[in-house]
Amino acid sequence: MSVPSLSLEGKVAIVTGAASRRGMGRAIALTFAEAGADVAVSDLVVDSGDRNLCAVAEEINKFGRRSLAIQADVSKKGDVDDMVRQATDELGPVDILVNNAAIIKISTVLETDEDSWDSVMDVNLKSCFLCSKAVSKGMVERKSGCIISISSMNALDAVPARASYNTSKAGIIMLTRSLARELGSYNIRVNAIAPGAIRTDMGQHNRPGTGDKHVEIDPEQMKRMEAQLLARIPLGRMAESSEVASAALFLASDAASYITGHTLNVEGGWLA
Amino acid sequence: MSVPSLSLEGKVAIVTGAAGLRGIGRAIALVLAEAGADVAVCDNVVDVDDRNLGAVAEEINKLGRRSLAIKADVSKKSDIDDMTRKVTDELGPVDILVNNAAILGGGWGGQAFDATEEEWDEVMAVGLKGYYLCARAIGKGMIERKSGNIINIDSIEAVNCMIAAGSPYGIAKAGVQFLTRTLARQLGQHNIRVNSICAGGAKTDMGRHHMFDRGLEPVNVDPEQAKQRQAQLLERIPLGRISEPGEIANVALFLASEVASYVTGAIIAVDGGMTA
Numbered sequence: 001m002s003v004p005s006l007s008l009e010g011k012v013a014i015v016t017g018a019a020s021r022r023g024m025g026r027a028i029a030l031t032f033a034e035a036g037a038d039v040a041v042s043d044l045v046v047d048s049g050d051r052n053l054c055a056v057a058e059e060i061n062k063f064g065r066r067s068l069a070i071q072a073d074v075s076k077k078g079d080v081d082d083m084v085r086q087a088t089d090e091l092g093p094v095d096i097l098v099n100n101a102a103i104i105k106i107s108t109v110l111e112t113d114e115d116s117w118d119s120v121m122d123v124n125l126k127s128c129f130l131c132s133k134a135v136s137k138g139m140v141e142r143k144s145g146c147i148i149s150i151s152s153m154n155a156l157d158a159v160p161a162r163a164s165y166n167t168s169k170a171g172i173i174m175l176t177r178s179l180a181r182e183l184g185s186y187n188i189r190v191n192a193i194a195p196g197a198i199r200t201d202m203g204q205h206n207r208p209g210t211g212d213k214h215v216e217i218d219p220e221q222m223k224r225m226e227a228q229l230l231a232r233i234p235l236g237r238m239a240e241s242s243e244v245a246s247a248a249l250f251l252a253s254d255a256a257s258y259i260t261g262h263t264l265n266v267e268g269g270w271l272a
Numbered sequence: 273m274s275v276p277s278l279s280l281e282g283k284v285a286i287v288t289g290a291a292g293l294r295g296i297g298r299a300i301a302l303v304l305a306e307a308g309a310d311v312a313v314c315d316n317v318v319d320v321d322d323r324n325l326g327a328v329a330e331e332i333n334k335l336g337r338r339s340l341a342i343k344a345d346v347s348k349k350s351d352i353d354d355m356t357r358k359v360t361d362e363l364g365p366v367d368i369l370v371n372n373a374a375i376l377g378g379g380w381g382g383q384a385f386d387a388t389e390e391e392w393d394e395v396m397a398v399g400l401k402g403y404y405l406c407a408r409a410i411g412k413g414m415i416e417r418k419s420g421n422i423i424n425i426d427s428i429e430a431v432n433c434m435i436a437a438g439s440p441y442g443i444a445k446a447g448v449q450f451l452t453r454t455l456a457r458q459l460g461q462h463n464i465r466v467n468s469i470c471a472g473g474a475k476t477d478m479g480r481h482h483m484f485d486r487g488l489e490p491v492n493v494d495p496e497q498a499k500q501r502q503a504q505l506l507e508r509i510p511l512g513r514i515s516e517p518g519e520i521a522n523v524a525l526f527l528a529s530e531v532a533s534y535v536t537g538a539i540i541a542v543d544g545g546m547t548a
Contacts, residue, residue: 001302003278004522006531030273177548184510184545196534234460234536243534246276250526255278258472258519260510261548265538269460272453272537 004255009036012092013252014083016074016131017101019043019051022200024150025100026056027241028248030063035249037096038066040087044101046071050201066091074101074127075119084134093142096252097135099128099149099172104165104202117164124168128175132190136183145188146252149176150244153196153267169194173263180261189260191251196267197229197238234269276531281308284364285528286355288346288406289373291315291323295476296425297372298328299517300524302335307525309368310338312359316345316373316398322477338363346373346402349409356409365417368528369410372425374399374444376478382438392440399444403451407466411459420464423527424452425520426539428472431547435501445470449539456537465536467527472543473505473514510545 013032018025018041029039039060046053046069053069060067068090072079087094102124105116128149139145154162155169172192179190197203230236247266250256265271285304290297290313297313305311311332318325318341325341332339340362344351359366377395378387387395407422414420429436430445452468459466473479506512523542526532541547 001299001306001518001521003303003306003525006275006278027273031275034273035275180545180548181510185512187511189511234457235463235465235534236461239534242273242276245273246531246533247535249276250531255522255526257522258511258515258542258544259523259540261545262541264535264540266534268534269456269537272456272460 004253006249006253006255007036008032008096008249008252011037011095012087013037013039013096013098014042014087014094014135015039015098015100016042016072016127018056019046019053020201021050021052022241023202024195024198024200024241024244025098027245028098028100029056030059031242031245031249032096032252033060033063033065033067036065038091040068040070040083040091042070042072042074042083042101044071044073074131075122077130080127080130080134084131088138093138094135095144096146097131097148098248099131099147101127102150102202104162106161108161109163112164120164121168124165125171125175128172132175132179136188139188140183140186143187145183145186147179147188147190148248148251149192151192151194151263153194153265153270155194156271176263177261184260189256191256191259191261192263193244193247193251194263194265194267194271195239195244196270197233198244199238199240203238232270233267234272237268239266239268276529278525278529278531279308280304280368280528283309283367284359285309285311285368285370286314286359286366286410287311287370287372288314288402290328291318291325292477293322293324293327294517295478296471296474296517296520297370299521300370300372301328302331303518303521303525304368304528305332305335305337305339307529308337310363312340312342312363314342314344314346314355314373316343318343346406347397349405352405352409360413365413366410367419368421368423369406370423370425370524371403371406373402374425374441376436376441377439381435384437386438387440395440396444399441400447400451403448407451407455411455411464414464415459415462418463420459420462421528422455422464422466423524424448424466424468426468426470428470428541428543428547431470452539453537460536465527465532467532467535467537468539469520469523469527470539470541470543470547471520472541472546473509474517474520475514476517479514508546509543510548513544515542515544
């Protein structure tokens with residue numbers, strides 16, 4: 001009964017939505033690289049504020065791994081197919097796909113217009129379908145592969161004013177199960193992670209009262225809101241992106257060889 | 273962003289139901305030991321047929337780790353208290369508890385209402401109450417030290433009662449799943465993580481009534497019927513195969529280690545996609 005290996009030596013991975021410095025995408029990409037994989041990273045926004053896709057690719061190179069920085073709108077089939085083709089041509093057949101790209105729009109259902117709904121669904125959920133389909137063809141041929149999609153605890157706990165986000169993340173859970181069922185016979189494992197409160201830039205949006213509206217919040221009120229948030233988390237703290245990256249590495253590795261179709265909760269017990 | 277470690281160097285673990293030489297308990301005990309933990313193993317049946325608790329303890333020793341083989345009935349508080357005391361005295365405070373001991377009662381197959389009151393009580397006592405009693409006995413020390421890890425082995429029978437219709441086994445395991453969530457919620461504040469592995473078909477002796485990939489003779493089951501059931505079962509598993517006990521054990525190691533530092537209250541399906 002030997003200790004399973006977390007090595008991804010010789011593997012090629014794609015991680016979408018990886019430009020943000022504090023994000024889970026970058027954390028996953030770097031962890032996979034350190035574990036031995038060559039990693040292509042993509043994002044729609046490649047160089048703005050705290051998002052710098054090329055910097056992430058360089059960090060991967062510093063681990064002695066190959067990388068590509070690819071600008072792509074993963075809600076568009078054309079961009080997705082180009083991304084996969086480029087990664088395959090320059091790094092090799094894709095072994096691991098991490099569907100991490102997502103956006104969030106804070107508004108109640110009554111305030112949400114059709115475009116807002118569609119954009120969240122397209123970037124968060126349709127992208128998982130498009131990217132998974134694009135890499136699956138090769139994975140089916142090689143009878144090997146691993147797909148990990150990032151869902152959210154909000155897929156199972158309906159936080160208010162995020163209906164489109166919550167629903168898109170819930171859809172990822174069933175897409176994961178469907179893909180697992182269809183692709184299992186080709187030795188392709190498909191899983192998801194449902195992160196909880198993680199210290200990312202998007203994570204700021206899940207603090208009550210903030211979001212993409214710049215709302216001035218009284219420091220005392222902010223303290224109370226934080227306390228309320230933390231009170232719901234059995235482990236009593238938020239997580240770093242690296243803790244989600246660890247879980248992703250586990251799912252991508254041989255240690256998870258009998259796990260497929262599963263959504264792994266990484267939320268400090270929020271959903272317990 | 274460093275590669276996280278699966279090391280359990282310096283930890284002390286207890287694994288219940290570990291005497292089965294093809295079992296999940298033994299597999300878990302060995303992988304935890306391989307990762308650096310000292311591991312005490314317990315079982316109610318210690319030396320009969322394919323169960324040999326002393327042999328498992330020796331295998332742990334061969335990995336350079338300390339071990340204890342303790343006969344204990346997990347449905348009896350006094351046995352558990354003795355076990356806990358002995359492990360704490362001889363190996364040290366317990367960091368990791370793996371609740372794995374369970375019985376099937378009347379066995380696989382059967383119909384609704386087959387289980388007698390005695391069978392019900394027995395299955396519940398070992399497979400649900402036992403988990404609680406062990407968690408309680410060992411959890412108290414974990415609370416004092418503000419550190420600990422509990423892993424409960426449950427079963428896909430708790431999600432879809434497919435095979436053990438005549439036994440409350442699935443019901444006991446469903447109870448274990450909620451016990452996991454409740455304990456996670458209450459013990460998180462003490463830095464104790466509690467998770468479940470919802471295990472699918474594995475090549476163990478408990479599974480041998482259906483899975484005879486090993487060429488084992490099916491037990492108490494008509495061979496033709498068993499073959500049919502096996503085929504039906506495999507059709508429902510996307511990965512198209514039963515697992516090796518080591519594949520269940522690997523997930524236990526993940527949960528016990530720092531790699532799962534933000535995972536608690538999770539019920540992890542390790543079933544080849546059967547419940548997908």
